[in-house]
Amino acid sequence: MALMITDECINCDVCEPECPNGAISQGDETYVIDPNKCTECVGHFDEPQCQQVCPVDCIPLDPDRPETKEQLMEKYNTLTGQG
Incomplete structure (x- = not known):
């Protein structure tokens, strides 16, 4: 899933x-x-770095955007030009 900021x-x-x-x-x-x-x-x-540094814990998973680790890795490969 993508993350979201509340x-x-x-x-x-x-x-x-x-x-x-x-x-x-x-x-x-x-x-x-x-x-x-x-x-x-x-x-x-x-681990998601934004979640690690957020002082108010307002960055949960976005329930409207379910993604598997494989889908996230595919997105990473596309974004970095490795896919």
């Missing part, structure tokens, strides 16, 4: 630079994650 986000700016895919950007009110770029850090790290 409205509990405090705009602390720590998640955006941690995303290896550039999937996180400033939205209208809070940061947002582009689900087409989010691989949950599959291919880069063992």
Whole structure:
């Protein structure tokens, strides 16, 4: 699944630079994650880096975007030009 940022986000700016895919950007009110770029850090790290640094724990899995690890790896390969 792609990750999402909930409205509990405090705009602390720590998640955006941690995303290896550039999937996180400033939205209208809070940061947002582009689900087409989010691989949950599959291919880069063992755990999603944005979740690791978020001080308010507001980055859960997006239930509307179920993806397997294989699908996430395929997306990673496409994004990095390896696919």
